[in-house]
Amino acid sequence: MRHMDHSVRMKEMVKEIDRALLEYVRRGKYERLLRAMRHYPEAGGKRMRPVMAMLTAEAVGGRGSAALPFGCALEIIHNFTLVHDDVIDQDPVRRGRPAVHIAFDIPTAIIAGDALFARAYEVLSETDVDGEGLRRLVRIVSDTVFQLAEGQQMDVDNEERAEVSRQEYLEMVEKKTAVLFACTAEGGAIIGRGTEEQISSMKEYARLLGIGFQIWDDVLGILGDAKKTGKPVGSDIRNGKRTLIVVDALERLQGDPRREVLAAALGNAEASEEEVREAVRLLEDIGSIKHARQFALDYARRAKDLLSCLSDSLEKDMLREMVDYAVGREL
């Protein structure tokens, strides 16, 4: 019965978010630009950021709907970064559709990303919070987007390097994924007028969740079902993606002749099914996959512990379940 409540509540929230979000990206007169801006938001998505913003605002005692514009602003920022990242990484597909720079062209993708970014701040300014609260939100959002840019730049610069240290990997995950979640929950708690302790705990909760989410995603990318992950099995291996699993394996395999088995598949677009399977088996044998899973589960546990600053509520339970979804999605 309880889980039933949660799923009904979640569906209602997502419906409310979708309606607001799609209205926000329809404002304007120049149709071609608007179509490019709507391309990703209309393709769906789990709306984790607006959901988290609303749940956090309620969980600290405020109104969830007050955090709707703020949550949508962050979702719009998330989409803006996807548009530009796809240009930068030359990824032709996103959410099962052609990427913006393929469906339109590269200039339009750059401009549509910028326009989404501008729209995000316009939406942010509509958040139901007093002026000084808005100043605080503008600050944390700007700082967050700056860190997203730093993370993307590190990613671009690291691509040319064979070795990425564990610390560099974690810093990149922090900047590319965790800071946006952290900003979402921090902002939700500010809008809900939580105590300063709650605001900083919620920020840390979401930061830990974000790191766990990304590392779990890496595990799914190696072990997951292609139908569920939407990526062909082994694509992360063939693309040579530096995940925690790979970084850990390269450390463990220093001076080990089996390193060749990994090297044969990693970053080799032409690697055979068998070569990829062998590499994955090696990652399992030496414990690198287990290590990454444990690492993600540890972050998940720490994220949940931070929820103790909240009184019991439906929303608190749902924030706990978000952790289980982020870290623990089906393999």
Added chain:
Amino acid sequence: MRHMDHSVRMKEMVKEIDRALLEYVRRGKYERLLRAMRHYPEAGGKRMRPVMAMLTAEAVGGRGSAALPFGCALEIIHNFTLVHDDVIDQDPVRRGRPAVHIAFDIPTAIIAGDALFARAYEVLSETDVDGEGLRRLVRIVSDTVFQLAEGQQMDVDNEERAEVSRQEYLEMVEKKTAVLFACTAEGGAIIGRGTEEQISSMKEYARLLGIGFQIWDDVLGILGDAKKTGKPVGSDIRNGKRTLIVVDALERLQGDPRREVLAAALGNAEASEEEVREAVRLLEDIGSIKHARQFALDYARRAKDLLSCLSDSLEKDMLREMVDYAVGREL
């Protein structure tokens, strides 16, 4: 003596602006990204936007220094759009230096532009204005950047079309140039706590100045001295740039056999010196250059008229001189 005061004052302001601006684009840890972000701001520039913001704030009775962060935020936004525009237009040179995407690479240019945009809002949030004033500034800045994106998209889409109407040209100038000036003066007047009448008059003053500025720039691009404009003589003609002069000429020359003289040079990268000279002579003969000059001068006059909402002051005089600089720079 009076002009002496103005030029001393102007130099002091620009020095103050340069110091603040360069500090704002140095914040951060990731050096390669910061270098790309600083690439254009460090190359100089007239800082017209911060100067205008500060003068406007003073002219309505406030403190100019209160508008310094806001003015720098708009200068940073101006620089962000230059970085992305140069990628989109594949322009290899800016302010006599290699463009960001040449000095670094295209991914870095896209990311550095995004990072500048984020930094602009961070700086904006530091403006010395109350919370509701900040909300108003965030709104006008976001709306402005959205219009800049629309203008750039129109420009990209128009490039493939031979005929651009006078109305389309003016809408593009409005969005690509005038709205940012308008936002600058509007924001300066808000920060200086001007009356609502002053705020809207200053916005309109700067909008008219911006349109005049761009059209005067087009005239300079045709008639100007290469040393002063920084562009080779005839490059606008050879690039086929749709300026008011060209739009007007194509209208006047409908059904006129002399149209061929213009067609031989316009958009023809291989056009000879003689062909370009012939085309420019034709533009003079049929009155299209005179028309554009008159058009710009008319906007300049209307801009100056709007200054009547201000009490007399040094700053009011300097705002008048900014019009003469924007429209009337040496041919």
